[in-house]
Amino acid sequence: MSLPLLLRHTRASKNISQLDLSLRLGVSQRHVSFLETGRAAPSRDLLLAWMNEVEAPTSLRNAALSLGGFTTVASEEGASWIGMTDANEAALQRMVQLHNPLPGLVFDPDWKMLATNCAGQWLCTVVMPGYCEAVDHRFEGLDMIDCVAHDDGLLSHSRNAAQVGASLLAQLQTESWLRPSLRPRVDRLADSLHRRYGRLPEVPSLGLATPSLNLSFDTPLGVLNFSTFQSAFGIPQDINSSSLRIELWFAADAHTREVMSDADADAEACC
Known part of the structure; x- marks a missing residue:
């Protein structure tokens, strides 16, 4: 670009x-x-x-x-577990595990999943069973952009798929300006969303997409509703677009909260 x-x-x-x-x-x-x-x-x-x-x-x-060839506020080199101290890696792993019985995950600037908790793995098998089968239930290293673009992926049982897809696409298109390596995968996502949902809902332009989403899924356990929130890991002066991301999911209603709590034992078996 x-x-x-x-x-x-x-x-x-x-x-x-x-x-x-x-x-x-x-x-x-x-x-x-x-x-x-x-x-x-x-x-x-x-x-x-x-x-x-x-x-x-x-x-x-x-x-x-x-x-333009100028330095940015902070280095934009890629982040991963590599180079992270054992204490910081352990802190991130502990953070998402303590978020059980609700999903929590860690991913890198290339949108590759580094870790997810038991609840996250269990919920994946409920809301996108076909995709989980396709990746052989291997969540570490999972391509989160492909997960949204795939017909059997995250949006396959979503009740608000077009809105969620449009919001994620807006965020990813903004990120791809600074991280051009994302562009081919983001373009494939855009093609997939337009093929499946036609004209997408309007979302804020100029990279002002919200770091939170409201997701609703049709499942055998009834409708499950979540609000998700993204953040970055690190002390404030070190945060930049290459920082590792944390995404935490919260139950948006009593039924979802009850289902996730009841499923805690099954979720433990997924880990």
Whole structure:
């Protein structure tokens, strides 16, 4: 993905004309046009001013800086268990296990699952049994983007699949600006969602997708409703787009809470 395309995307998403933006930035309209076509390269200060005028979130600011050859606020190298201290890895593993009997998981910036608790493994077998069979119930290293894109995956029994798919796609498209290696998988996800659900619901643009989702599933145990929340692991000054992610699921109603509590013994057997 190129910097000119990102610049054009951010300006157009805010419905700002080239002339209006040029006046705000104190440059000519011709220069704005040159920047959007790649005939000129912005300075770091101009790039940050552009991102400020279009009210771009931090993720897109860092993407623009990276594409422009400038340093971002923090290193954007990939994260994994490798290089993490034993104490931190143990803390993450303990965090998700303590979240039982509700699902908790850890995944890396490439959206590959590193760990999930017993409740998470059990729920996967309930809401996407076909996909679990396809991956032989191997959850470590599971491709979470493929899990959403697959016909038998996470959305296969979802009651609000189009909305959930649209929200996840918006988040992943934003992340792929800074992490271009995600783009082929994100494009396949987009194709899958459009094939299955047609025109997707509108979601916030410019990377403002929420880090939480409401999910509802039809299951043999009745309708199960969850709210999910994503966060990153680390002390504040070390958090960046390459930090490991934690996602915790919470029961959104009494029935779901009761089902997950009753299934705790079965969930233990999944681990």
